[in-house]
Amino acid sequence: MTDTLIKVENVSKKFCPSLKKSLWYGMQDLGSELIGHRHGGNGKLRSGEFWAVKEVSFELRRGECLGLIGHNGAGKTTLLRMLNGLIRPDTGRIEMNGQVGALIALGAGFNPILTGRENIYINGAVLGLGRQEIEQKISAIIEFAEIGEFIDAPVQTYSSGMNVRLGFAVAAILLKPDILFLDEVLAVGDIGFTIKCLNLVREITRNAAVVFVSHNMQYISSFCTRVMVLEHGKLLLNSLNPAEGIDRYFCMVEHSIQISGTGEAKVKSLDLLVGGSILTDMEPTIMQGTPVRARLSIDLYRAISNATIYLYIMDEAMSPIICMPVCNADGELSHFQTGELRINLLLGPLELATGKYSFVVSIHDAMTKESLARVQGFKIFRVFAERTYWGKIVRPAMLELY
Numbered sequence: 001m002t003d004t005l006i007k008v009e010n011v012s013k014k015f016c017p018s019l020k021k022s023l024w025y026g027m028q029d030l031g032s033e034l035i036g037h038r039h040g041g042n043g044k045l046r047s048g049e050f051w052a053v054k055e056v057s058f059e060l061r062r063g064e065c066l067g068l069i070g071h072n073g074a075g076k077t078t079l080l081r082m083l084n085g086l087i088r089p090d091t092g093r094i095e096m097n098g099q100v101g102a103l104i105a106l107g108a109g110f111n112p113i114l115t116g117r118e119n120i121y122i123n124g125a126v127l128g129l130g131r132q133e134i135e136q137k138i139s140a141i142i143e144f145a146e147i148g149e150f151i152d153a154p155v156q157t158y159s160s161g162m163n164v165r166l167g168f169a170v171a172a173i174l175l176k177p178d179i180l181f182l183d184e185v186l187a188v189g190d191i192g193f194t195i196k197c198l199n200l201v202r203e204i205t206r207n208a209a210v211v212f213v214s215h216n217m218q219y220i221s222s223f224c225t226r227v228m229v230l231e232h233g234k235l236l237l238n239s240l241n242p243a244e245g246i247d248r249y250f251c252m253v254e255h256s257i258q259i260s261g262t263g264e265a266k267v268k269s270l271d272l273l274v275g276g277s278i279l280t281d282m283e284p285t286i287m288q289g290t291p292v293r294a295r296l297s298i299d300l301y302r303a304i305s306n307a308t309i310y311l312y313i314m315d316e317a318m319s320p321i322i323c324m325p326v327c328n329a330d331g332e333l334s335h336f337q338t339g340e341l342r343i344n345l346l347l348g349p350l351e352l353a354t355g356k357y358s359f360v361v362s363i364h365d366a367m368t369k370e371s372l373a374r375v376q377g378f379k380i381f382r383v384f385a386e387r388t389y390w391g392k393i394v395r396p397a398m399l400e401l402y
Helices: 019-034 076-083 116-126 131-145 148-152 160-174 191-205 217-223 242-251
Strands: 004-015 050-061 065-069 091-096 100-103 179-183 209-213 226-231 234-239 258-260 265-274 285-287 291-300 307-314 320-325 339-349 355-365 371-384
Touching: 004 076, 004 209, 050 076, 050 091, 050 209, 050 226, 050 234, 065 076, 065 217, 065 242, 076 091, 076 179, 076 209, 116 131, 116 148, 116 160, 131 160, 160 191, 179 191, 191 209, 191 217, 209 217, 217 242, 226 242, 234 242, 242 355, 242 371, 265 355, 265 371, 291 307, 291 355, 307 371
Parallel strands: 065 209, 065 226, 100 179, 179 209, 285 371
Antiparallel strands: 004 050, 004 091, 226 234, 258 371, 265 291, 291 339, 307 320, 307 355, 355 371
16 A cells, blocks of 8 residues: 555636626536536636635645644635545546545434444444444543443434544544544634544544644644644645744734824834844744844833833734733832833843734823833734644743752
């Protein structure tokens, strides 16, 4: 058996948002195929059509896990459906070698009236397994799904989490595929079950080729051996280094600056410095662990009180990662008076995981705590490392011998 399990050559797929036009084009394509011609308008766009996937090529070997990433509408699910045979490409060629399994809509094939145990037997029969073979695996499925005595209750009484757990266990344990497709199936469930799923997928990957679609870069970095980045149906990057692909994905995240507060303070600029030099790029890339300084320029207009200043580093989802109150040499919160401020700050080594980040600068009245100015999405920068870690802050634990 060949080690190349998936071979995709210049595959393209187009759609038409208009239902009326789509039905008409479908009838035209059917007629063209009946007389032996290529369907899909000979590879050209017709009125109202757009390319969901355009000229994508790649190969995937046994033991490899391909992370397919990109923003909504990039063409990831469309490509996965073509690989799984659910839809046909308009142009190009797809070659699959081996048994194919897909974990796309977990639990979608369950009969809600039947029990979980009965659904296991039915799904096994659909997969072509005999009753004895299913019985050999049913204990492992029930144990993995963690639904206990509910296995003999109707599926319609299950919570969404129980349904997902049973669906994953049935599809992953009953079917030992050569090729496995995963489409955001780990987005639901608690962290404990997610780790179990990741471990099982990693085990399957040893003897299979896996294509994994996800927006969670931590999952992508956890077990993908390579990454493809799609944007508007086009292949932007096909890299054997997952960290490179994840960095490219974060480059595509858009941030907007939002300003709020009383307006009695103004943040004029925030410069980042590495080795004494100001980073002048619009979105500078900084290697993980690099010492960084900041230079902050602020105008304070309020005259009746002192002000305090806070910096926050936010991730691509605008979640706060680090809070940095501006303090003096003794570690006490600094108070600033009215006027033009030019502040130099030592931020220290950049102990952040690979990703895209930005600053929030927040200025408050020291007495009333009233917000004088808050600028969000300020000074976007990226952090790059050779590998991507599970957490956002990466700090080594120093070994101490005793």
